[in-house]
Amino acid sequence: MLFSDVPDPELLKTLLEPLLNDFQYWLSRAKVLLSTEEISFLSPEAHSDLLARVEQTLQEVNAAQSLFHATGCQVGLDGSAIVRWHTLVAECWKIMIHYRLGQGSQGSPIEQS
Template identity: 50%
Template sequence: MQPSQPSQPTEKEILEKILAPLLEDFVYWFNRASCLLESERMPFLTEEEQEGLLARLRQAKKEVETAIMLFRATGGQVGVDTKALLPWHKLVAECWDVARRWRELKQGSF
């Protein structure tokens, strides 16, 4: 008698465990970055760059929120194409870089 193999997770279970938290993380980081850009002037960005980044954050947040609504409305049956995820990842990384530069600037001013 062979030992039973653990059952493989279904595609839906994988989506629920990986995609749902990932989408929520995008919303979290987009909100944090938006708050920073709305409340502080980044001297290392032009006003146009800062406004452009803020506009891209707002658009990406709407896209992610739409993906979350579709995911929930279908009971976790719908995924997100990696072509959509990649720009969101890049935007989060860009925001982390802006926040890092902002922290370095603030630390240097004390």
């Protein structure tokens, strides 16, 4: 996930710090939603799986942030980890949007789209 052969630490700090903060913010919001609300358009298995993936990825992001700061911003992230995290965040955004849209109406928001 992390590698040490990277360019300028200031460039990494400028690029990675806000990205890691965004991942942490959105994954934390998804975790709260999935931990506290019933998502009627997700099966219990899909709900549980998504929550587990969010929790695992949040741990990975937190670990990456800790290593990033502990090394003085001299470690980068593997692109495949960033893509995987972004894909999960996008999946969570879709669920959150459908959930919010469905709160004021009957039935599944996916069926209404």
